[in-house]
Amino acid sequence: NAGVTQTPKFQVLKTGQSMTLQCAQDMNHNSMYWYRQDPGMGLRLIYYSASEGTTDKGEVPNGYNVSRLNKREFSLRLESAAPSQTSVYFCASSVIQQGGEQYFGPGTRLTVT
Amino acid sequence: AQKITQTQPGMFVQEKEAVTLDCTYDTSDPSYGLFWYKQPSSGEMIFLIYQGSYDQQNATEGRYSLNFQKARKSANLVISASQLGDSAMYFCAMSLPYMNNNAGNMLTFGGGTRLMVKP
Numbered sequence: 001n002a003g004v005t006q007t008p009k010f011q012v013l014k015t016g017q018s019m020t021l022q023c024a025q026d027m028n029h030n031s032m033y034w035y036r037q038d039p040g041m042g043l044r045l046i047y048y049s050a051s052e053g054t055t056d057k058g059e060v061p062n063g064y065n066v067s068r069l070n071k072r073e074f075s076l077r078l079e080s081a082a083p084s085q086t087s088v089y090f091c092a093s094s095v096i097q098q099g100g101e102q103y104f105g106p107g108t109r110l111t112v113t
Numbered sequence: 114a115q116k117i118t119q120t121q122p123g124m125f126v127q128e129k130e131a132v133t134l135d136c137t138y139d140t141s142d143p144s145y146g147l148f149w150y151k152q153p154s155s156g157e158m159i160f161l162i163y164q165g166s167y168d169q170q171n172a173t174e175g176r177y178s179l180n181f182q183k184a185r186k187s188a189n190l191v192i193s194a195s196q197l198g199d200s201a202m203y204f205c206a207m208s209l210p211y212m213n214n215n216a217g218n219m220l221t222f223g224g225g226t227r228l229m230v231k232p
Contacts, residue, residue: 042222
């Protein structure tokens with residue numbers, strides 16, 4: 001039981017390059033989330049998928065797109081990376097019922113130069 | 114819009130003593146959940162404790178307890194008998210009630226408190 005896995009762990013991009021962050025969970029959770037954490041700050045929600053087949057914007061969606069590929073997988077794409085997107089990205093999953101603990105992946109540290 | 118405020122950027126506590134980390138929140142929804150997460154220097158997010166807005170009793174999980182004062186909109190984390198391994202960032206977070214907008218359990222986080230335990 002791996003929980004929530006993310007790939008890659010580290011990535012360096014040049015401004016304008018694109019990449020996709022992958023996330024998968026094996027807990028049969030309906031809901032999945034992408035957050036970013038800037039230095040010295042709390043996490044901010046980028047996009048979420050309350051259930052398979054749906055995605056919605058969070059607090060900071062600009063510059064990102066997501067795909068809920070199936071119940072297990074939720075990817076985050078940066079189409080044209082900018083230095084302002086340098087951050088640590090966390091994927092999480094939970095049951096859909098209120099109060100469901102969110103299980104977080106280990107994070108991806110992204111640097112855009 | 115909902116908001117979470119953690120007013121203590123950093124705190125020191127002596128090993129084996131208790132410490133309280135403050136969290137206040139603001140929401141107009143009557144139904145919500147409050148969470149505390151720990152983030153050690155290794156970076157992972159570790160769930161500590163959860164309190165539902167309708168729960169009558171304060172939540173407890175081992176050495177962690179949540180002092181929930183609904184009228185004051187505060188949800189302080191109390192760590193008893195601090196250990197060196199408790200040194201970490203601590204985040205308070207609030208979830209929206211999913212029934213209102215099918216939001217699942219997406220979380221709004223506070224800015225965090227860095228706790229340092231002194232031997």
